[in-house]
Amino acid sequence: MKKYDPKKIELKWKESWDNSSLYTAEDYSKKEKQYILDMFPYPSGDGLHLGHAENYVATDIYSRYKRMQGFNVLHPIGWDAFGLPAENFAIKTGVHPNKKTHENIDNFKKQIKSLGISYDWEREIDTSSSEYYEWTQWWFLLLYKNGLAYKKRAKVNWCDSCKTVLANEQSENGICERCKNEVIQKDLEQWFFKITDYAEELIDDLDNVDWPSSTVASQRNWIGKSEGVEFEMPITGTDEKLDQKLLVYTTRVDTVFGMTYAVIAPEHPLVEILKENIKNKKAVEDYQKASAKKTDLERTELAKEKTGVILKGITAINPFTNKEVPLYLGDYVLASYGTGSVMAVPAHDERDFEFAKQYDLPIIESVSGGDIKKEAYTRDGVLVESGEFTGLSSIEAREKMAFWLEKKGFGKKKINYRLRDWLVSRQRYWGAPIPIVYDPQGNAHPVPEEHLPWILPTDVEFKPTGVSPLAASQELLERTEKIFGKGWKPEVDTMDTFVCSSWYYFRFADPRNIDKFASPDLIKKWLPVDMYMGGAEHTVLHLMYARFFTKVLNKLGVIDFNEPFVKLRHQGMVLAEDGRKMSKSLGNVINPDDIISIYGADSLRLHTMFMGPLEDMKPWNGETIIGPRRLLERIWQFQDKVSEDGEQNQTLLHQTIKKITNDIETFSYNTAISAMMILANDMEKRKSISLSEYKIFIKLLAPFAPFMTEEIWHELKKHGSIHGMDWPFFDESKTLENTITIAIQINGKVRDDMKIKRDLSEEEVKEQALDREVVKKWTDGKEIKKVIYVKGKILNIVVA
Numbered sequence: 001m002k003k004y005d006p007k008k009i010e011l012k013w014k015e016s017w018d019n020s021s022l023y024t025a026e027d028y029s030k031k032e033k034q035y036i037l038d039m040f041p042y043p044s045g046d047g048l049h050l051g052h053a054e055n056y057v058a059t060d061i062y063s064r065y066k067r068m069q070g071f072n073v074l075h076p077i078g079w080d081a082f083g084l085p086a087e088n089f090a091i092k093t094g095v096h097p098n099k100k101t102h103e104n105i106d107n108f109k110k111q112i113k114s115l116g117i118s119y120d121w122e123r124e125i126d127t128s129s130s131e132y133y134e135w136t137q138w139w140f141l142l143l144y145k146n147g148l149a150y151k152k153r154a155k156v157n158w159c160d161s162c163k164t165v166l167a168n169e170q171s172e173n174g175i176c177e178r179c180k181n182e183v184i185q186k187d188l189e190q191w192f193f194k195i196t197d198y199a200e201e202l203i204d205d206l207d208n209v210d211w212p213s214s215t216v217a218s219q220r221n222w223i224g225k226s227e228g229v230e231f232e233m234p235i236t237g238t239d240e241k242l243d244q245k246l247l248v249y250t251t252r253v254d255t256v257f258g259m260t261y262a263v264i265a266p267e268h269p270l271v272e273i274l275k276e277n278i279k280n281k282k283a284v285e286d287y288q289k290a291s292a293k294k295t296d297l298e299r300t301e302l303a304k305e306k307t308g309v310i311l312k313g314i315t316a317i318n319p320f321t322n323k324e325v326p327l328y329l330g331d332y333v334l335a336s337y338g339t340g341s342v343m344a345v346p347a348h349d350e351r352d353f354e355f356a357k358q359y360d361l362p363i364i365e366s367v368s369g370g371d372i373k374k375e376a377y378t379r380d381g382v383l384v385e386s387g388e389f390t391g392l393s394s395i396e397a398r399e400k401m402a403f404w405l406e407k408k409g410f411g412k413k414k415i416n417y418r419l420r421d422w423l424v425s426r427q428r429y430w431g432a433p434i435p436i437v438y439d440p441q442g443n444a445h446p447v448p449e450e451h452l453p454w455i456l457p458t459d460v461e462f463k464p465t466g467v468s469p470l471a472a473s474q475e476l477l478e479r480t481e482k483i484f485g486k487g488w489k490p491e492v493d494t495m496d497t498f499v500c501s502s503w504y505y506f507r508f509a510d511p512r513n514i515d516k517f518a519s520p521d522l523i524k525k526w527l528p529v530d531m532y533m534g535g536a537e538h539t540v541l542h543l544m545y546a547r548f549f550t551k552v553l554n555k556l557g558v559i560d561f562n563e564p565f566v567k568l569r570h571q572g573m574v575l576a577e578d579g580r581k582m583s584k585s586l587g588n589v590i591n592p593d594d595i596i597s598i599y600g601a602d603s604l605r606l607h608t609m610f611m612g613p614l615e616d617m618k619p620w621n622g623e624t625i626i627g628p629r630r631l632l633e634r635i636w637q638f639q640d641k642v643s644e645d646g647e648q649n650q651t652l653l654h655q656t657i658k659k660i661t662n663d664i665e666t667f668s669y670n671t672a673i674s675a676m677m678i679l680a681n682d683m684e685k686r687k688s689i690s691l692s693e694y695k696i697f698i699k700l701l702a703p704f705a706p707f708m709t710e711e712i713w714h715e716l717k718k719h720g721s722i723h724g725m726d727w728p729f730f731d732e733s734k735t736l737e738n739t740i741t742i743a744i745q746i747n748g749k750v751r752d753d754m755k756i757k758r759d760l761s762e763e764e765v766k767e768q769a770l771d772r773e774v775v776k777k778w779t780d781g782k783e784i785k786k787v788i789y790v791k792g793k794i795l796n797i798v799v800a
Helices: 006-018 050-068 084-093 097-114 130-145 195-208 213-223 253-258 269-273 281-292 296-300 350-358 394-408 474-484 497-501 520-526 541-555 592-599 601-610 626-641 650-665 669-685 691-701 706-715 762-770 773-779
Strands: 033-038 072-074 149-159 164-166 183-193 226-237 241-250 261-264 308-318 323-330 341-344 411-416 436-438 444-446 529-533 565-569 739-746 749-757 784-790 794-799
Touching: 006 097, 006 592, 006 601, 006 706, 033 050, 033 520, 050 072, 050 529, 050 592, 050 601, 050 650, 084 097, 097 592, 130 149, 130 444, 130 497, 130 541, 164 183, 183 281, 195 213, 195 541, 213 541, 226 253, 226 394, 241 253, 241 261, 241 269, 241 341, 253 394, 281 308, 281 323, 341 350, 394 411, 497 541, 541 565, 592 601, 601 626, 601 669, 601 706, 626 669, 626 691, 626 706, 650 669, 650 691, 669 691, 691 706, 739 773, 749 762, 749 773, 762 773, 762 784, 762 794, 773 794
Parallel strands: 033 072, 033 529, 261 323, 529 565, 739 794
Antiparallel strands: 149 164, 149 183, 226 241, 226 308, 226 411, 261 341, 308 323, 436 444, 739 749, 784 794
């Protein structure tokens, strides 16, 4: 037998598959469909890393398995190609982002093909191509025309180094994820999508998806639904009565008699209105400036120290007690959430408790059950010192207090959401232009669809200045005036790249359509996605936005489903061998190309799946890859022992088929590979191996090691590709061992055990048991009153 040579084998079959339609999805097949999708990658200059490899191999195994089961599989790939990384690289090197992005894409494709990933390359998409972003712009206009896209002035995360707005996800802990510089808050005119209109559906429909519970929890927390009451607190000044009221929202109105102060956000409009009545204006203005430098995430971080400043000369009145309480500015309150103000009850809220301790404010108990000298009591209880509501449970009090507020005209019940509308404007070059123009009076108008794609101009410097680069494009201005008239101006912001990735799964259904983003028939054919996989870092925003886009289409009657991804799974992060996250700065990045050049792609595929459960974080171990490589070499060499009448182990074979089948369905790939090792060990002990059994083994291995199994299949003189063969079936009756062990009891106590054939009759079992020396020791000379046999488990002999 010739030696196993992965380099030669893998090159041969990579070229063969490139020239075939083996992995092409069939739009008009009557087979049952399976749409299996990876979160498409940003094609970075660093190329494919082991995290990508783990993700893509996992879904590739599943895709190959489903094809062999007879499904019509759609398994596409594309490139999330717009965005800051390419643009920042362009600024650093002077290489245009379009050029660098497509160089990176070419490298990614080469690497992915070397891994043997069975993508349908005929459906490849690139979000930076005008053929794609024409439809991203179409989506913008769809939302605009249906009242779901609007422009307003708002406080945003601003990176002064990158000179652009950042999403919350891109400015964690007040630091830009790209350049690592400080993020500040800035007021800008920005475009938003009205995702808040869908807050209720975004929560409710999480009950209908097969997703990791942690991801569902993250989505719920981000939306942040709360049910409470909203009521007014009159504002007074030291020198005069003020005709102003503070609107507060709370989910715990039952604690209102414990209110000892109130807090408003530093940017609350009341601060400006009350300015002349505030006695410590300088301190208030300084605090506002300091708060403006913090992101919303920093300000609401539970672990951080709570800060504030009192508005001297201003108080608020608790409508339940008619008593005045001091009013503070506190940056842990956000103007964009709820009413931008809160009643503060330090006895029953952790943040308020910390704040009260820090500023020596009273802490008054209004709900019994805790020890407020030590900590805030935040659970329900029985009301104390709460006027007419004293003695009620928290649940009863909330209802009666809400009714009291409505009756008095002070407030009402209210549902609030933490979810904010999606800010989509970016002051950068490398993104889809927003298809809006402005008339000479400054009014916004949508670019008519016949002018899409609204092309990204090329006559600009992409170096950021704080003003959108497109503002300097002469071509864009001339184009706008030529179409719409003198004095008309184009929108110069580009779209957040999350917009591109919020609908790409639709485009894969019909990627070459020039008349629609995808035809209704093909959407109905392929959507929703049956299996979606990607990193857990996308548990909130990408998934939320994709769900929003789907729900918009559903509400407009375009589609008949309201969730884009039926099943979702996350692969765990692959760490460096030193246990740290792989990073160029740490010098611990492992390139899959280097592993493939030594061991071959099939060995790398097996090793990444065998390191541990797919969803776990695990360190790469370069030494243990030798195990999967040796397994493949042994299976290769078994060809020398294969014959038509070779030895068989039908029980173990059917157990293995069952185990691997079930494990692939649950993505338990590490235990599936363990089952292969057990079967390989058994085959190695035999003098010969049955051809039929070996063929089944090769089919089971095929999704995991596609190159080698394809080669073996052809060495066995079999026609067609192994990846087009039927998946093996197991016979449940043959998975059972031929022999079993039963316990033998004497008067209910186990005294012996024995192996028997599974199909032995009850009489034969009794006869064999009574003939055993150990049993005779306990029964000789005694009367056997009865023998009870529980089939396949226990034989109990009752003696006098």
